[in-house]
């Protein structure tokens with residue numbers, strides 16, 4: 001059972017006058033990445049081949065992620081009737097593939113895999129919270145809140161399984177921290193940048209990674225407020241085994257917030273030039 005269904009969204013409340021044009025390209029790109037969740041479930045099923053409980057949870061998780069993509073895609077087509085979600089996603093699928101033939105986690109351990117999943121859910125929960133808090137458009141606000149609630153639950157799901165594996169694999173805090181930082185750094189890889197390209201650059205144009213990544217990041221970061229970073233930092237700390245609330249988490253959140261603002265300004269200035 002999904003926690004909500006796409007048909008429960010009050011689509012008839014869509015108000016084109018309240019659409020912020022800056023958010024539309026972000027929603028188009030996010031729809032691609034979310035829809036691709038099913039592939040990730042295939043990979044997780046291989047990595048956790050002898051763990052039927054986790055495999056069932058991963059399949060259920062993927063159904064929710066695909067629904068995120070479908071809801072965002074549907075909203076983007078209301079905001080931009082000339083845009084087609086299915087066509088854009090087909091382009092994304094054709095050019096971006098996850099390593100589905102893996103037999104072990106690319107993170108070196110199952111605990112590591114689950115920490116990486118916690119980082120992704122930290123990122124998505126804070127992102128949809130930030131987008132939902134900033135938009136005036138009632139349907140997008142509703143979708144973002146529903147999706148963010150799912151992403152917080154996904155974090156808890158992966159966190160609980162991670163604790164189970166941690167008691168077996170006994171990976172130290174420093175290694176967990178390195179895995180978490182590594183996954184956060186991957187935010188500028190092709191997964192998001194290519195989604196931006198497929199969602200927003202007309203077919204036939206070459207894919208320019210650096211440009212797409214900068215466009216996505218500069219715009220996405222502009223929607224965050226400190227409270228989103230603060231909460232996300234607590235989740236990162238918890239996932240790696242550090243106290244989620246305390247001076248170190250506070251300081252890290254403040255530094256991350258400064259760094260994000262600085263990078264956002266720098267990227268925006270570079271793109272404008």
Ligand SMILES: [Fe+2]
Pocket residue numbers: 034064065068124147151
């Ligand atoms: Fe999602």
Ligand SMILES: [Fe+2]
Pocket residue numbers: 065121124150151154
């Ligand atoms: Fe999620």
